[in-house]
Amino acid sequence: MHKLLNINLCGVEFKNPIIAASGTFGYGLEYSNFIDLNRLGGISVKGISLNEVKGNPMPRIMETSAGMLNAIGLQNVGVEKFVKDKLPLLRRYNTKIIVNFWGKTLDEYIEVAKILDREDVDMLEMNISCPNIKEGGIAFGTDPKMTYDVVYNCKKVMNSKPLVVKLSPNVTNIKIFGKVAEEAGADAISAINTLLGMAININTRRPFLSNVTGGLSGPAIKPVAVRMVYELYKTINIPIIGIGGIMDYRDVVEFYLAGASAVQVGTANFVNPEIPLKIIDDLESYCLKNSIENISDIKGKVITN
Amino acid sequence: MHKLLNINLCGVEFKNPIIAASGTFGYGLEYSNFIDLNRLGGISVKGISLNEVKGNPMPRIMETSAGMLNAIGLQNVGVEKFVKDKLPLLRRYNTKIIVNFWGKTLDEYIEVAKILDREDVDMLEMNISCPNIKEGGIAFGTDPKMTYDVVYNCKKVMNSKPLVVKLSPNVTNIKIFGKVAEEAGADAISAINTLLGMAININTRRPFLSNVTGGLSGPAIKPVAVRMVYELYKTINIPIIGIGGIMDYRDVVEFYLAGASAVQVGTANFVNPEIPLKIIDDLESYCLKNSIENISDIKGKVITN
Amino acid sequence: MKGIVLKNIKLNDKYYHMIINSKEFCLKVSAGQFFMIQPKEFDYIYDPLLRRPFGVCDIDDNKENFSLLYMVVGKGTKLLTTIREGVEIDFSQPIGNSFTILKNKKVAIVGGGIGIAPLFFLAKELKKNSCDVTIYFGGQSSEDIVFTDEFSKYSDRLVITTNDGSVGIKGFVTKPFEDDIENFDFVYSCGPKKMLEAVSKISVEHSKPVEVSLDERMACGLGACLGCIVYVREGGDVVQKRCCVEGPIFDGSKVLWESVCR
Amino acid sequence: MKGIVLKNIKLNDKYYHMIINSKEFCLKVSAGQFFMIQPKEFDYIYDPLLRRPFGVCDIDDNKENFSLLYMVVGKGTKLLTTIREGVEIDFSQPIGNSFTILKNKKVAIVGGGIGIAPLFFLAKELKKNSCDVTIYFGGQSSEDIVFTDEFSKYSDRLVITTNDGSVGIKGFVTKPFEDDIENFDFVYSCGPKKMLEAVSKISVEHSKPVEVSLDERMACGLGACLGCIVYVREGGDVVQKRCCVEGPIFDGSKVLWESVCR
Numbered sequence A, B: 001m002h003k004l005l006n007i008n009l010c011g012v013e014f015k016n017p018i019i020a021a022s023g024t025f026g027y028g029l030e031y032s033n034f035i036d037l038n039r040l041g042g043i044s045v046k047g048i049s050l051n052e053v054k055g056n057p058m059p060r061i062m063e064t065s066a067g068m069l070n071a072i073g074l075q076n077v078g079v080e081k082f083v084k085d086k087l088p089l090l091r092r093y094n095t096k097i098i099v100n101f102w103g104k105t106l107d108e109y110i111e112v113a114k115i116l117d118r119e120d121v122d123m124l125e126m127n128i129s130c131p132n133i134k135e136g137g138i139a140f141g142t143d144p145k146m147t148y149d150v151v152y153n154c155k156k157v158m159n160s161k162p163l164v165v166k167l168s169p170n171v172t173n174i175k176i177f178g179k180v181a182e183e184a185g186a187d188a189i190s191a192i193n194t195l196l197g198m199a200i201n202i203n204t205r206r207p208f209l210s211n212v213t214g215g216l217s218g219p220a221i222k223p224v225a226v227r228m229v230y231e232l233y234k235t236i237n238i239p240i241i242g243i244g245g246i247m248d249y250r251d252v253v254e255f256y257l258a259g260a261s262a263v264q265v266g267t268a269n270f271v272n273p274e275i276p277l278k279i280i281d282d283l284e285s286y287c288l289k290n291s292i293e294n295i296s297d298i299k300g301k302v303i304t305n
Numbered sequence C, D: 001m002k003g004i005v006l007k008n009i010k011l012n013d014k015y016y017h018m019i020i021n022s023k024e025f026c027l028k029v030s031a032g033q034f035f036m037i038q039p040k041e042f043d044y045i046y047d048p049l050l051r052r053p054f055g056v057c058d059i060d061d062n063k064e065n066f067s068l069l070y071m072v073v074g075k076g077t078k079l080l081t082t083i084r085e086g087v088e089i090d091f092s093q094p095i096g097n098s099f100t101i102l103k104n105k106k107v108a109i110v111g112g113g114i115g116i117a118p119l120f121f122l123a124k125e126l127k128k129n130s131c132d133v134t135i136y137f138g139g140q141s142s143e144d145i146v147f148t149d150e151f152s153k154y155s156d157r158l159v160i161t162t163n164d165g166s167v168g169i170k171g172f173v174t175k176p177f178e179d180d181i182e183n184f185d186f187v188y189s190c191g192p193k194k195m196l197e198a199v200s201k202i203s204v205e206h207s208k209p210v211e212v213s214l215d216e217r218m219a220c221g222l223g224a225c226l227g228c229i230v231y232v233r234e235g236g237d238v239v240q241k242r243c244c245v246e247g248p249i250f251d252g253s254k255v256l257w258e259s260v261c262r
């Protein structure tokens, strides 16, 4: 059906390059009453950890100009419950399952990777970039040495599944982290996670988020995301999944031109759960209209001379 | 008149804390036909360098969601012409003059600082954070050692004027740069400059900016700016001038609560040149209504327990 | 879903009433549910970005049109006021659980300010089911007291209070409610969180079952973002509920109010 | 400045004509100047963010109302179409330099597409000053050719071309213009940059003075942002001009076209 949009990412065949972004699509099932999940290229589920995590106190979200802040705190059911309760239901749909995961310590990362590698999932996505938890998370994503260690050690215990490493934009030089992840064995990079931000309620004089700071997502951050994908594309040889502020097919084309091999749609799912499906339709029309045989043909084709 | 808003910044008395941000207000004179410059707390003029600079090729600007990208490339008339042609005219207005300056090399920074220190200006603002030029600029703002050297050496040749150091948000940890600048002798910090971003025209497949990447400003970046001001306030003891996405008095209050001692209004001047004056009026009403004797009373007063 | 805006009427400086045509929506909805609406005519404008949640205030007898009663508080609601009649607007399906609709019971409905919105639909349903309905409707001042004629129609008693005494009894709405509580079999409430907490405590003290409708800030309204958590006692445990899909109606005696109120 | 929108008329799917009441504006403006307008009713919405530049298309004889003719291309212009009559709108003073208004001369006006907008005001002024005015008006297709009755009124000859031949002569507007060029004392032009370059070259070849109106992307429209630079030959040097305040009208023979066209 979607020949124009079929892509192969690290050996996995996606019917289209539109993937629901982690944390914005629950365990996928939440959306099954609203849209046909079978039409999505893939779903990256909410970040999974070894044990169940309850997340941060409320309030956890706030809207900002053309964006939103969140500090959910990686609330999730834990890997065991995920595999037992969620995965079988999710597997009924014909879409690729990427499991976003994280740990508080190096050992936790390794342990979760080991478990998930044996399960019926298509890819793992290592989150080393969540700004909303005190331990782990972003520390692994802002120190090149720690990035190397966590990627290398997880990859070592994985036998069958491709490993995507999701980078933090809150760094001076994202190229270094892309390079390090590649050297440590990452099969692909996803970029970007949220920018660290803060908003204060001037009436209560309190931060809008209980966690004080939170992650900024949505159209506001798209220029930063496109820039980072572009920088990564010039630096590394593994595929890049572009993320950040994608609202329509034009944004997807922009990320492709910058160097992305696929994209994830995040905050847009909240704005309207039908957006990813509309993007798929529109992207197909775009390819047809512009005589693009396959969307991959425009990868990295931005003209900068 | 504006007792509620009078502030003292590094020994300089401002009638109010609303300063026009560098690069968004020309040499001030451009706005004199549109608004009464005498009402502004201060003006930070377009970044001045030793020699005249022609800037980047066109196109140099593009709008993004709730923001804009620019890659002007620090076009300016050079310090000599500035002092001779612009400064005397600007001095006719009763507002504080902050001269934003930069250099391609350490020596250039020092040279410009030395010249300006002798002139009739109120403060110097060192820009080590412009993302839009190849040499100098951002390199000084993303390497703590270079930050220290440039601040220390400029301060050494300055005898009379306070030195504000303007930080880049494109770093992993802004606290380090605030701390280093403070240790090197900075009298105040201004934060933030623009975030590095990129946008691609999908029809031409070219970046919207000739320079490929550019600086993102406007309401889109406000949450990042507020977060950084908050982090800096907790780390350093010198005053912070808050910058980034300020559009109305509520934004100013937000920056104050986060820890700012004054603010700069940037992109908003383009949106409507009357915004800074409206902010001043509204801020005064806000203080009256909330029984705030002086705006400084709410500095850093965000409640985070 | 999409529907045509039939009316968007200013009641006073604070409140508007919008009527939207959508049979599809009306056939699915029950009292207490809410929906997310795009607060603008254009989907290519990203400020405001997210949809906004509103309770269903009324459904016409033909089940063709539904309405929302809204208070103008920020960007989204300001923009909502500018939507013209005849424009097609985008909104979600009815979301969440709903109030328990009792039959032949004596019930109290306690509403504060804009919290009154979903209680209108509720009162109508309860009257249809032959309940004896007493409505306590409190506001800051007279402009918060809207729709009184309609409320009279769907209640057996309507008690109005305002903090400034400009209409009805002066003081908090919880006072007359507490005075009468022994008359009731069941209590429903929607409004400011402090009021819901008070109503719940009073009900619990008098061993009356109480259902409250909670407003949490929401991004998705789908159960996906986990931004709208409410802490509830279940058995001996405290469990997390998503206000959007597992609420917005909660057993007031089970809610952990200290984690909700701010 | 502020003014009331009197009309906002759809001419066809591509073009709209808006009339705004503002004596203050009308008394200051001359032909060729432009202004920045907030493309939305609400200043608290930050997407779109910047004001948009538009040429002044017409001023009524009482100098009370001015108009803009605009093409719908993106967010801002789409939103402009929704502004209702009677609404007060925010815009800048007239900005920039203006066309040289000659007296008793034979002039050519060459407009392409939406570039025609400021040329209407120009034609009117030139006619008032007893010039013999020939207008060359080119478009992609018939829908680009608007206002022809009005243009006929303010010109001695109106030559229409379309690329697809749907009205007027088929082909580029520069062709009939070039054929007639020897008849003119002076040339004015506004439209796509490629066309302006061609018109300038033809004029220079025939030693005719030529003024062009350039559209650069603009953030401030005040001369402050330096986002709208045009490179112009002055003496032996190439100098930078800000399109907004030192333009938008340039001597077509002096513009460095290779730095402008994209």
Ligand SMILES: Cc1cc2nc3c(=O)[nH]c(=O)nc-3n(C[C@H](O)[C@H](O)[C@H](O)COP(=O)(O)OP(=O)(O)OC[C@H]3O[C@@H](n4cnc5c(N)ncnc54)[C@H](O)[C@@H]3O)c2cc1C
Pocket (backbone or CB within 6 Å): A062, A063, C034, C048, C050, C051, C052, C053, C054, C055, C056, C068, C069, C070, C071, C072, C073, C074, C075, C076, C077, C078, C114, C117, C118, C214, C215, C216, C217, C218, C219, C248
């Ligand atoms: C289940 C539910 C039912 C509701 N029913 C009604 C109703 O019938 N009538 C009515 O007037 N209001 C109702 N509200 C509140 C209404 O959603 C908010 O007033 C509205 O979203 C404010 O939007 P704004 O853009 O004007 O304000 P802004 O302050 O600009 O909103 C910014 C963000 O905060 C969120 N937000 C702000 N205030 C609230 C709030 N009190 N509750 C939830 N989210 C909020 C918005 O969704 C948005 O994401 C309901 C809320 C919920 C959760």
Ligand SMILES: Cc1cc2nc3c(=O)[nH]c(=O)nc-3n(C[C@H](O)[C@H](O)[C@H](O)COP(=O)(O)OP(=O)(O)OC[C@H]3O[C@@H](n4cnc5c(N)ncnc54)[C@H](O)[C@@H]3O)c2cc1C
Pocket (backbone or CB within 6 Å): B062, B063, D034, D048, D050, D051, D052, D053, D054, D055, D056, D068, D069, D070, D071, D072, D073, D074, D075, D076, D077, D078, D114, D117, D118, D214, D215, D216, D217, D218, D219, D248
């Ligand atoms: C001096 C001048 C006079 C103009 N006169 C007219 C006129 O009379 N009628 C008319 O229809 N158009 C005119 N234009 C072009 C008009 O300003 C743009 O079409 C409009 O800004 C597009 O806005 P948008 O939001 O719809 O498009 P978007 O593409 O969403 O705009 C994004 C950004 O790019 C800028 N932009 C996009 N296209 C142009 C352009 N061609 N020129 C300048 N900036 C652009 C916008 O200002 C905005 O900042 C003029 C432009 C200039 C500079």
Ligand SMILES: Cc1cc2nc3c(=O)[nH]c(=O)nc-3n(C[C@H](O)[C@H](O)[C@H](O)COP(=O)(O)O)c2cc1C
Pocket (backbone or CB within 6 Å): A021, A022, A023, A024, A046, A047, A070, A072, A074, A100, A127, A130, A166, A192, A193, A194, A215, A216, A217, A218, A219, A221, A243, A244, A245, A246, A264, A265, A266, A267, A268, C225
């Ligand atoms: C509410 C919320 C929760 C998120 N949770 C996760 C998560 O668990 N793991 C992760 O890697 N990214 C998470 N993210 C980041 C998104 O996957 C995505 O990288 C980011 O939002 C930028 O994309 P967007 O602008 O399209 O939303 C979350 C984002 C949001 C808004």
Ligand SMILES: Cc1cc2nc3c(=O)[nH]c(=O)nc-3n(C[C@H](O)[C@H](O)[C@H](O)COP(=O)(O)O)c2cc1C
Pocket (backbone or CB within 6 Å): B021, B022, B023, B024, B046, B047, B070, B072, B074, B100, B127, B130, B166, B192, B193, B194, B215, B216, B217, B218, B219, B221, B243, B244, B245, B246, B264, B265, B266, B267, B268, D225
């Ligand atoms: C067009 C433009 C030019 C700028 N030039 C300078 C400059 O010369 N020196 C400098 O320190 N900052 C410069 N800046 C950055 C602003 O001073 C300010 O730090 C930034 O725009 C964020 O504030 P805002 O969101 O209010 O615009 C420029 C910004 C813009 C938009």
Ligand code: FES
Pocket (backbone or CB within 6 Å): C217, C218, C219, C220, C221, C222, C223, C224, C225, C226, C227, C228, C242, C243, C244, C245
């Ligand atoms: S609003 Fe997203 S889970 Fe409830």
Ligand code: FES
Pocket (backbone or CB within 6 Å): D217, D218, D219, D220, D221, D222, D223, D224, D225, D226, D227, D228, D242, D243, D244, D245
């Ligand atoms: S548009 Fe800003 S200088 Fe011309």
